[in-house]
Amino acid sequence: xxxSYTAASPFGGGEPSAAARWAAxxxxxxxxxxxxxxxxxxxxxxxxxxxxxxYVEDSGIDATALYYTExxxxxxxxxxxxxxLNTRP
Amino acid sequence: xxxxxxxxxxxxxxxxxxxxxxxxxxxxSDLWKKEDYWAIWLGIVLIVxxxxxxxxxxPEGMKDKIGKANATMKAQSDMAPFKTVEWYKANDAKxxxxxxxxxxxxxxxxxxxxxxxxxxxxxxxFVKSDAAAKAKAEKAVPKYExxxxxxxxxxxxxxxxxxxxxxxxxxxxALNNGAKDSxxxxxxxxxxxxxxxxxxxxxxxxxxxxxxxxxxxxxIFFSIGMAVxxxxxxxxxxxxxxxxxxxxxxxxxxxxxxxxxxxxGYAAWAILLGLIISNTVGTPKWVxxxxxxxxxxxxxxxxxxxxxxxxxILTIGIPGIFVAWVVTPIVLITTYWxxxxxxxxxxKTLNITISADMSVCGVSAAIATAAACRAxxxxxxxxxxxxxxxTSIMMIVMPAVIKAVGMDHVLGGAWMGGTIDATGAVAxxxxxxxxxxxxxxxxxxxxxxxxxxxxxxxxxxYWCARVDCVPGQRVSAMEIWYRFPKFVLGFIGAxxxxxxxxxxxxxxxxxxxxxxxxxxxxxxxxRGWFFCLxxxxxxxxxxxxxxxxxxxxxxxxxxxxxxxxLNLVLTLVMAxxxxxxxxxxxxxxx
Numbered sequence: 214x215x216x217s218y219t220a221a222s223p224f225g226g227g228e229p230s231a232a233a234r235w236a237a238x239x240x241x242x243x244x245x246x247x248x249x250x251x252x253x254x255x256x257x258x259x260x261x262x263x264x265x266x267x268y269v270e271d272s273g274i275d276a277t278a279l280y281y282t283e284x285x286x287x288x289x290x291x292x293x294x295x296x297x298l299n300t301r302p
Numbered sequence: 303x304x305x306x307x308x309x310x311x312x313x314x315x316x317x318x319x320x321x322x323x324x325x326x327x328x329x330x331s332d333l334w335k336k337e338d339y340w341a342i343w344l345g346i347v348l349i350v351x352x353x354x355x356x357x358x359x360x361p362e363g364m365k366d367k368i369g370k371a372n373a374t375m376k377a378q379s380d381m382a383p384f385k386t387v388e389w390y391k392a393n394d395a396k397x398x399x400x401x402x403x404x405x406x407x408x409x410x411x412x413x414x415x416x417x418x419x420x421x422x423x424x425x426x427x428f429v430k431s432d433a434a435a436k437a438k439a440e441k442a443v444p445k446y447e448x449x450x451x452x453x454x455x456x457x458x459x460x461x462x463x464x465x466x467x468x469x470x471x472x473x474x475x476a477l478n479n480g481a482k483d484s485x486x487x488x489x490x491x492x493x494x495x496x497x498x499x500x501x502x503x504x505x506x507x508x509x510x511x512x513x514x515x516x517x518x519x520x521x522i523f524f525s526i527g528m529a530v531x532x533x534x535x536x537x538x539x540x541x542x543x544x545x546x547x548x549x550x551x552x553x554x555x556x557x558x559x560x561x562x563x564x565x566x567g568y569a570a571w572a573i574l575l576g577l578i579i580s581n582t583v584g585t586p587k588w589v590x591x592x593x594x595x596x597x598x599x600x601x602x603x604x605x606x607x608x609x610x611x612x613x614x615i616l617t618i619g620i621p622g623i624f625v626a627w628v629v630t631p632i633v634l635i636t637t638y639w640x641x642x643x644x645x646x647x648x649x650k651t652l653n654i655t656i657s658a659d660m661s662v663c664g665v666s667a668a669i670a671t672a673a674a675c676r677a678x679x680x681x682x683x684x685x686x687x688x689x690x691x692x693t694s695i696m697m698i699v700m701p702a703v704i705k706a707v708g709m710d711h712v713l714g715g716a717w718m719g720g721t722i723d724a725t726g727a728v729a730x731x732x733x734x735x736x737x738x739x740x741x742x743x744x745x746x747x748x749x750x751x752x753x754x755x756x757x758x759x760x761x762x763x764y765w766c767a768r769v770d771c772v773p774g775q776r777v778s779a780m781e782i783w784y785r786f787p788k789f790v791l792g793f794i795g796a797x798x799x800x801x802x803x804x805x806x807x808x809x810x811x812x813x814x815x816x817x818x819x820x821x822x823x824x825x826x827x828x829r830g831w832f833f834c835l836x837x838x839x840x841x842x843x844x845x846x847x848x849x850x851x852x853x854x855x856x857x858x859x860x861x862x863x864x865x866x867x868l869n870l871v872l873t874l875v876m877a878x879x880x881x882x883x884x885x886x887x888x889x890x891x892x
Contacts, residue, residue: 238582245555245574250422253560265698266563268734273497276697277556277567278726279666279833281748282609282826286729288818290744291617292397295809297891298619300379300389 576841
């Protein structure tokens with residue numbers, strides 16, 4: 214199967230060699246690894262970041278969720294508020 | 303009948319169609335030849351499957367249990383001036399009723415599950431032996447036992463305090479407040495015990511076979527539409543395997559423990575991984591037939607429509623409407639105006655996508671708005687990136703500020719719910735403060751989520767009638783119809799139908815069968831995969847240099863910061879007025 218490139222070189226100038234492209238891929242993957250296992254955990258040196266990160270881990274809340282149906286806690290909140298506002302105290 | 307959409311490429315996009323301009327003619331064959339309609343048909347098929355699965359599977363004795371719980375809650379609220387232990391127990395019993403507890407729902411979850419969470423060994427995301435799972439679960443047992451004992455103790459204290467208040471006929475304010483505090487402590491201990499218990503259940507898994515099955519199902523599912531639209535289904539499926547594999551990788555990265563803590567989800571990883579491939583070794587040519595950004599997004603949006611339940615906007619009464627449905631459109635329109643007239647944003651579609659993503663609810667609003675105004679994929683990428691960065695920051699900073707200034711948690715919850723973009727981050731930030739903050743924050747955000755339907759429809763109409771036309775040109779209703787992105791009809795239609803079904807069932811039954819059945823047990827899972835496939839496709843078809851052009855002068859960043867600043871001020875002011883000046887009795891009940 215042939216390999217093509219979706220757009221002009223992101224590196225600027227002429228088309229980079231295959232070796233340069235694979236090296237760029239390797240470098241990008243290394244950067245991802247460094248971000249996940251070195252840089253991001255490093256932010257936990259900041260107290261407020263560490264506190265919140267620890268809380269998210271302990272509570273099991275999915276902080277990455279995009280919409281209310283992806284978060285279990287929205288169901289609990291809705292259920293509680295409906296009951297609380299429909300009854301007197 | 304419908305528009306004859308002639309694809310025109312506006313700007314560069316690596317061979318991917320960027321913008322579709324309608325030519326103002328319609329043919330009956332558009333119904334099976336156009337991607338917008340296929341998104342509707344595929345979405346409807348999945349929605350009908352969901353209804354067939356879950357509607358006959360209401361939890362056993364649901365009506366009786368709801369009736370009993372509601373009667374208990376009413377009796378308790380008539381008796382005591384605070385929420386009693388029995389009130390909470392009845393509410394918990396009602397909350398447990400979920401159609402997703404049916405055995406078929408568990409099978410669906412197994413077959414459609416994304417990779418599991420992991421910390422340092424990515425293999426654990428796919429395979430875990432029973433022994434390893436059991437060992438991990440056993441480690442959590444002591445913590446659970448401690449939490450369970452604390453809950454038991456807190457419950458005894460709460461019951462005793464409640465009995466003292468009851469003995470005084472609930473007329474002694476000090477005893478009433480003491481009981482209320484004790485009950486609050488019990489609820490908090492109960493939540494902790496419940497979370498701890500969930501970690502004591504360990505079962506091994508091997509997700510690989512299921513993921514292969516899901517890949518084949520989705521590949522064949524989408525290839526049907528591709529075949530009828532005149533593309534090679536074989537070539538599509540071959541390319542789809544690659545795109546799906548990267549969607550799995552995106553979920554894998556999003557499931558890493560540290561990334562979960564920071565709220566960096568699959569959307570960011572899908573785009574990033576796609577970008578890395580396309581901008582280093584290049585996206586293989588054989589993959590391109592499956593790089594169908596709009597096809598996946600539009601189908602996902604039709605499914606998202608079912609999750610837009612208009613009945614939910616009244617959950618927290620009028621204050622919630624004002625915070626989520628009055629402030630948000632004001633911020634959206636003002637930010638868009640500011641972008642056009644003050645910052646002079648070069649692209650209207652980028653402007654409205656960022657404005658919607660910042661003011662409504664982040665990535666999901668960005669997807670819906672970008673599709674409605676036919677924004678370029680680079681513009682959606684930029685809006686999503688901005689949202690994810692600011693969501694992570696605000697999730698950490700806002701609870702810290704609220705705590706530092708001693709702000710009431712109802713006000714703080716409403717403030718965070720109205721301003722932090724992503725729903726998961728809102729829930730985490732709210733729960734970090736207290737249950738009250740969580741309930742208000744999550745509910746305000748949920749009400750704001752529902753606004754997506756109205757915003758997407760409004761943007762689609764405005765773009766057809768005012769933006770995509772020659773200045774000064776008056777566009778006829780027919781022409782607006784021709785130009786209108788038809789998938790929006792599926793999106794809105796699904797929302798209306800599900801809102802009607804939900805309200806006809808009543809909130810409690812709707813919660814158990816629709817919300818915690820058809821939606822959370824089926825459509826939202828498929829929708830998540832479709833959006834992930836779309837984001838991978840965006841990355842695979844995007845060039846870094848093209849992306850850089852849109853960021854020139856930092857205008858998108860300036861727009862986001864200015865808009866978010868306005869959002870923070872207006873939301874806080876509105877929440878204060880509504881919850882503390884106009885409707886303090888609602889605040890007192892929360």
